[in-house]
Amino acid sequence: MNLSVQLAPKHQPGLLLANPVMTASGTFGYGTEYSHLFDIQRLGAIVCKGTTLKPREGNPQPRLAETASGLLNSIGLQNIGVRALIKEKAPLWASWHVPVIVNIAGETIDDYTQLAGELDGVAGISAIEVNISCPNIKAGGAEFGANHESAAEVTASVKAATSLPVLVKLTPNTADITKVAMAVAEAGADAISLINTLKGMVIDTGKRQPLLGNISGGLSGPATKPVALYMVYEVAGAVAVPVIGCGGITTASDAIEFIMAGASAIQIGTANFTNPKAPLDILEGIEQFLEKEGVKDITELIGVARC
Numbered sequence: 001m002n003l004s005v006q007l008a009p010k011h012q013p014g015l016l017l018a019n020p021v022m023t024a025s026g027t028f029g030y031g032t033e034y035s036h037l038f039d040i041q042r043l044g045a046i047v048c049k050g051t052t053l054k055p056r057e058g059n060p061q062p063r064l065a066e067t068a069s070g071l072l073n074s075i076g077l078q079n080i081g082v083r084a085l086i087k088e089k090a091p092l093w094a095s096w097h098v099p100v101i102v103n104i105a106g107e108t109i110d111d112y113t114q115l116a117g118e119l120d121g122v123a124g125i126s127a128i129e130v131n132i133s134c135p136n137i138k139a140g141g142a143e144f145g146a147n148h149e150s151a152a153e154v155t156a157s158v159k160a161a162t163s164l165p166v167l168v169k170l171t172p173n174t175a176d177i178t179k180v181a182m183a184v185a186e187a188g189a190d191a192i193s194l195i196n197t198l199k200g201m202v203i204d205t206g207k208r209q210p211l212l213g214n215i216s217g218g219l220s221g222p223a224t225k226p227v228a229l230y231m232v233y234e235v236a237g238a239v240a241v242p243v244i245g246c247g248g249i250t251t252a253s254d255a256i257e258f259i260m261a262g263a264s265a266i267q268i269g270t271a272n273f274t275n276p277k278a279p280l281d282i283l284e285g286i287e288q289f290l291e292k293e294g295v296k297d298i299t300e301l302i303g304v305a306r307c
């Protein structure tokens with residue numbers, strides 16, 4: 001049975017994953033945090049926490065709130081910064097056979113370009129995921145992803161600064177995600193991942209004030225799955241580059257829905273917090289489904305539910 005998927009077909013040497021199961025940025029640390037729990041190298045790829053030029057402390061607490069079938073977070077890109085990532089994390093990744101993808105975020109286009117330049121040629125890094133979709137920072141982030149022109153500008157600039165495959169991660173907090181996806185593909189994105197979190201809030205009725213220190217946050221988890229699935233369906237029908245589905249995937253059946261909607265790979269996020277072995281369980285569930293259905297190659301399932 002062949003589970004491998006190519007996420008950057010127009011790129012040389014490309015981004016070949018042994019299987020379509022990836023982790024979602026910000027929910028799986030740097031991979032190392034989970035390596036004692038299961039063989040993380042069985043996964044298709046690991047996407048690390050959103051990385052900025054300088055280290056960030058993130059937003060004021062509280063930064064997490066559980067909601068009905070979901071999670072609201074306002075972490076605000078707390079991370080160690082790109083220099084520490086290159087020095088402390090990449091050397092270990094270079095000894096792994098699972099590809100590691102670095103998720104990057106910035107406040108200006110120049111930030112993204114510099115980040116891409118610094119990561120270029122670093123052993124242990126297989127691709128860049130450009131986060132133009134973080135709802136939890138004051139400047140930059142989702143602002144770039146909400147508008148098709150700025151999304152294309154960031155994409156083109158990052159592409160020019162790196163020889164690595166470039167994935168661009170889209171925000172659902174925009175009027176027309178398909179228009180943004182088409183602009184990003186046109187600007188040279190090798191693949192498109194979606195969705196990041198949906199903007200939301202919770203009020204602490206006892207205190208009569210917003211619960212999160214940042215007032216608003218990003219909603220993820222099972223509550224968002226039908227929204228994410230439909231956006232993946234729409235985007236996959238509009239662009240020729242591979243699409244990576246993300247949003248509320250908790251079971252193998254969820255993952256297969258995204259693949260049938262047109263995703264070449266999927267990312268597991270919030271599910272890692274309730275079941276740290278979720279990516280492995282989902283991978284094994286996909287294998288069982290293929291066996292049961294007599295499917296020899298996972299690529300046969302990509303987009304089969306499209307009308």
Ligand SMILES: Cc1cc2nc3c(=O)[nH]c(=O)nc-3n(C[C@H](O)[C@H](O)[C@H](O)COP(=O)(O)O)c2cc1C
Nearest residue numbers: 024025026050073131195196220221247248269270
């Ligand atoms: C606590 C937390 C932190 C996150 N941090 C990032 C991040 O740094 N960069 C990014 O692109 N997405 C980040 N995300 C978004 C996830 O990668 C994913 O797109 C989103 O949570 C939807 O998937 P899920 O419903 O499976 O969690 C974060 C999500 C959560 C819950």
